[in-house]
Amino acid sequence: MFYMENIRLAFESLRANKMRALLTMLGIIIGIASVIGIISVGNSLSLSITSEMKNIGTNNILLRVREKSIDNSSFRGPVGNGRDPMSMLSGKVSAEDKDLMTLDMLSTFTELYKSQVDSIGISESDGSGQVKAGRLYANVSISGVNPGYVRVNNLAMISGRFINDRDMSGRKKVCIVSDRLVKNIFKANINPVGQEVRLYKSGAIQTYSIAGVYKHTDSPMFMSASTTSEKDTQTAFYIPITVEKLDKTIKNFSTVTVMSNTGIDTGKLTKDIERFFEKYYKSNPKWEVSAINMSSQIEIASKMLSTVSTAIAVIAAISLLVGGIGVMNIMLVSVTERTREIGTRKALGAKNFHIRMQFISEAMIISLIGGVIGLFTGLLLGVTGSSLLGTAASFSLPTIFLTIAFSMAIGIFFGYYPANKAAKLDPIDALRYE
Amino acid sequence: MIKVKNLEKKYFIGTPNELHVLNNINLQIEDGEFVALVGASGSGKSTFMNIVGALDTPTSGEYMLDNQSVHKMTQNELSDIRGKKIGFVFQSFNLIARSNSLKNVELPMLYTGVSGRERSRRARALLELVGMEDRMHHLPNELSGGQKQRVAIARSLANDPSIVLADEPTGALDTKTGKMVMDIFLQVHREKKKTIILITHSLELAEMTQRIITISDGSIVSDVPVFHSLRTEETRC
Numbered sequence: 001m002f003y004m005e006n007i008r009l010a011f012e013s014l015r016a017n018k019m020r021a022l023l024t025m026l027g028i029i030i031g032i033a034s035v036i037g038i039i040s041v042g043n044s045l046s047l048s049i050t051s052e053m054k055n056i057g058t059n060n061i062l063l064r065v066r067e068k069s070i071d072n073s074s075f076r077g078p079v080g081n082g083r084d085p086m087s088m089l090s091g092k093v094s095a096e097d098k099d100l101m102t103l104d105m106l107s108t109f110t111e112l113y114k115s116q117v118d119s120i121g122i123s124e125s126d127g128s129g130q131v132k133a134g135r136l137y138a139n140v141s142i143s144g145v146n147p148g149y150v151r152v153n154n155l156a157m158i159s160g161r162f163i164n165d166r167d168m169s170g171r172k173k174v175c176i177v178s179d180r181l182v183k184n185i186f187k188a189n190i191n192p193v194g195q196e197v198r199l200y201k202s203g204a205i206q207t208y209s210i211a212g213v214y215k216h217t218d219s220p221m222f223m224s225a226s227t228t229s230e231k232d233t234q235t236a237f238y239i240p241i242t243v244e245k246l247d248k249t250i251k252n253f254s255t256v257t258v259m260s261n262t263g264i265d266t267g268k269l270t271k272d273i274e275r276f277f278e279k280y281y282k283s284n285p286k287w288e289v290s291a292i293n294m295s296s297q298i299e300i301a302s303k304m305l306s307t308v309s310t311a312i313a314v315i316a317a318i319s320l321l322v323g324g325i326g327v328m329n330i331m332l333v334s335v336t337e338r339t340r341e342i343g344t345r346k347a348l349g350a351k352n353f354h355i356r357m358q359f360i361s362e363a364m365i366i367s368l369i370g371g372v373i374g375l376f377t378g379l380l381l382g383v384t385g386s387s388l389l390g391t392a393a394s395f396s397l398p399t400i401f402l403t404i405a406f407s408m409a410i411g412i413f414f415g416y417y418p419a420n421k422a423a424k425l426d427p428i429d430a431l432r433y434e
Numbered sequence: 435m436i437k438v439k440n441l442e443k444k445y446f447i448g449t450p451n452e453l454h455v456l457n458n459i460n461l462q463i464e465d466g467e468f469v470a471l472v473g474a475s476g477s478g479k480s481t482f483m484n485i486v487g488a489l490d491t492p493t494s495g496e497y498m499l500d501n502q503s504v505h506k507m508t509q510n511e512l513s514d515i516r517g518k519k520i521g522f523v524f525q526s527f528n529l530i531a532r533s534n535s536l537k538n539v540e541l542p543m544l545y546t547g548v549s550g551r552e553r554s555r556r557a558r559a560l561l562e563l564v565g566m567e568d569r570m571h572h573l574p575n576e577l578s579g580g581q582k583q584r585v586a587i588a589r590s591l592a593n594d595p596s597i598v599l600a601d602e603p604t605g606a607l608d609t610k611t612g613k614m615v616m617d618i619f620l621q622v623h624r625e626k627k628k629t630i631i632l633i634t635h636s637l638e639l640a641e642m643t644q645r646i647i648t649i650s651d652g653s654i655v656s657d658v659p660v661f662h663s664l665r666t667e668e669t670r671c
Contacts, residue, residue: 005544012532344528347489349517349545349593351510427489431528 002354006361013334013362021366024330027323028370028410029377032403034316036378041385042309044394046302058295059118060152061270063256063277065100068288099287100252101277109276116264121145121152121257126244128234129201131181138181140237142201144244150214152259160193160212167211167240175199175208178216178235199237208239258291266293323370324414331363331418342422343430356416356423363415364408371407375400436463436486436597436629441495443481443652455481457652459495463631465596468623470640470660471633473649479633480601482649486631487522487599488515500596517546521590521628523600527582529574535561535585536570542592560588563625564618580611587618597629598622604639616642 014021106120126142149155150162158179167174175197182192192210199206216235245251260269270293277289335342342355379395386393443456455478463469473479484490485497488504491512497504504515516522521542529538539557548556561567564584574582583603590598600619604612616639623630632643640646641660648656 002544002547016532340528341530344524344530345541345545346513347487347516347522347524347528348542348589349513351513351545354545428484431489431524 002357003361006358007365009358010362010365014365017334020330024326024366025370025373027326028320028367028407029323029374031316031320031323032371032374032407033377033381034319035313036375036399036403037381037385038309038313038316039399040379040382040393040395041389042305042312043396044382044386044391045389046305046309047394048391049305050298050302053294053298053301058298059260059262059264059266060121060294061258061260061266061273062292062294063101063258063273064290064292065095065254065287066290067095068284068286095254095287097250097252099284100250100254101256101289102252105277105280106253106256109273112276113269113272116260116269118259118261119148119151121149121259122241122253123149123153123255123257124241124244124253126239127201129199129237131177131185131197131199131237133185133197136185138184139232139234140177140181140199141234142199142237142239142244144241145238146241148259149238152257156215156217158213158215159191160210162212162214163238163240168242171242171246172240173206173208173243174211174240176212176214176238177210178237179213180216180233180235181237182213214238266295320410324367324410327363327367327411328414328418330366331359331415332421334362335359335418335422338422339425339430339433342425343427343433346425346427347431352423355425356419359419359422360412360415363419364411367407367411367414368404371404371410374407375403378403435465435498435500436461437496437498438462438486439496439498441482441485441492441497443478443485443490444493455652456485456492459652459654461647461654461657463629465629466623466627467645468619468630468643469632469645469647470643471631471647471649472635472637472640477649478652479649483599483601483631483633486597487520488512513545517542518593519595519597521592521595521598523583523586523590523598523603525602525605527574527579527586527606529582529585529589531574534571534573535566535577535588538574538585539589539592542589546593548593556592557588560591561585563591563622564588578611579607580614583607583611583615584618587615587622591622591626591628595628597631600630600632602633602635604634604636612636612639 106122110117110120122145124144126144128139128141131138131140145163146168147162147164150157155162157176160176162176163174166172177192177197185197186192186195192213194209196207196209199208258269258273260266270291273291274289277291281288345355345358382395383393438459438461441456441459441461442454445453445455447453459482471479471483481490485492486499488499488507489512491507492505495505499515499519502515504512507515529535530541533541536554536557539560540553543553543556558567558570561570564587566581566584566588569577569581569585574585577585587598587603590600598619603619604615607615619630619632620642622628630643632639634640643660645657645659647654
């Protein structure tokens with residue numbers, strides 16, 4: 001009851017000084033809004049990165065042939081050899097065929113780790129091209145893949161089948177295309193499986209027969225960056241890797257993805273894989289195989305992101321501190337202004353506790369209102385920011401509650417000193433104050 | 435009942451300059467008495483009022499209020515005494531500017547834990563007593579001086595105290611309004627049987643009470659009863 005009365009009093013005094021209350025709140029509003037905005041943008045960013053990486057697969061271990069570092073103790077970043085991460089990403093390894101992983105190596109490996117390995121995915125990019133049917137066309141990026149690729153990359157087949165071992169050994173000219181390509185090229189009532197398509201690539205025309213259709217998914221992160229229309233978007237065009245290698249001088253593989261069975265310690269398997277390939281590369285003066293664990297990559301990426309967004313949020317929190325000091329400042333002014341009132345209240349029987357509670361309530365209400373307004377402003381910022389970045393906005397309920405609790409705590413913390421000053425006033429001096 | 439024995443108040447402004455504000459005050463005021471306290475500025479009457487009102491504590495001596503040793507009390511106990519046993523009326527009204535008359539009268543009851551409904555009921559009754567029932571929802575700045583002081587008197591009675599202390603309640607009012615306020619004090623005294631201690635400069639007002647105590651240089655120099663039954667009758671008419 002006494003608390004309700006305090007809240008009523010607090011509102012009464014805020015109403016008496018609307019402009020002042022608003023300006024004081026502004027500090028809190030800006031502080032809370034920026035913290036919430038940054039956290040929610042950071043959250044949605046890390047969520048989309050994690051989900052994107054999960055699409056690649058958390059059970060996946062990436063094998064790459066890389067140059068042996070001259071100095072073994074040199075820094076090895078999460079991406080690989082710590083030299084030029086871009087060369088790792090683009091997979092441009094100028095190693096010779098003898099330095100690369102062979103199908104033999106891989107099948108030996110699969111045999112040895114049968115119980116732990118689900119499948120092995122190999123893919124080699126073969127540039128981009130265009131699939132044409134009459135006046136209709138679809139842009140594609142051509143990839144030579146093996147049968148294990150479908151599982152490793154979590155492709156969803158809509159119809160037909162994926163590339164199988166017979167396609168591989170027979171070097172059959174089959175392809176797996178996206179549903180988007182099908183939509184662009186075929187009439188709705190035609191079953192694309194079994195149809196032949198012509199692939200135009202750097203002047204040459206090749207004919208492939210469609211063995212299956214997979215569901216194309218846009219990666220939300222990178223879609224916003226591309227300016228092409230939906231019709232012109234490149235989708236992957238998968239052909240047997242043996243076919244892709246036909247006219248290539250390099251027949252072996254520089255990158256391979258191993259998908260472990262669920263429940264397997266991928267960290268340990270990663271080490272085992274490195275040890276396995278060490279045998280083959282011991283005598284190689286320049287090259288070795290590195291294995292990178294995807295789940296640890298995801299962890300590192302999301303940890304890095306959350307560290308960054310926390311760091312920014314901490315900086316934003318400084319504005320909250322400033323806001324809190326603003327509340328304290330205005331409460332001190334308010335106490336001085338109302339010295340006589342405090343004296344009167346004390347003469348009428350108010351205990352120090354009552355006075356302290358009255359002013360703390362007032363400070364708390366100011367920062368609570370500021371906090372709530374700031375929360376909504378921050379959520380709005382988060383939605384705007386996320387949509388600008390092309391990710392889905394994400395809010396966590398705990399963050400919201402924490403914000404409200406935190407803004408109340410600011411009020412209590414910064415209100416305590418002025419309130420205590422008010423409570424400790426001598427009633428006679430306070431009554432005499434002009 | 436107020437009983438004051440050998441009461442002293444000194445301020446230490448560095449030895450040897452002790453400032454004696456009150457010297458050896460001995461006094462007894464019975465329940466239901468209407469007492470006027472007169473004296474020049476700086477005579478110590480305000481200090482005395484502050485001690486009687488439990489706002490201040492004496493340097494030495496005893497102050498018993500209804501057989502409670504107020505001079506030994508802690509801050510919190512003094513607050514309790516102020517809230518429950520004493521009602522203050524100030525020269526400058528000291529109403530809370532942001533609260534209406536009703537809320538102002540309710541205020542002391544807030545600190546003694548009276549329930550909301552009871553607060554409102556009692557505040558309304560008291561405002562009626564002082565003739566302010568039609569100004570219940572007005573803010574203090576919408577009231578005249580006399581009206582403000584009437585609200586303040588109602589407020590001083592909120593917790594049904596045994597003593598009402600009025601520190602020059604008519605000091606900020608013109609003579610006519612002052613008389614009206616004085617009439618309310620007389621009415622409260624008559625109807626509520628309160629002990630009222632009135633500090634005043636006006637001898638005319640002092641003579642409307644039952645007893646005049648004069649303080650000079652921190653000591654009581656005279657303490658005389660007033661025989662004025664006729665005069666009170668006059669002012670009432």
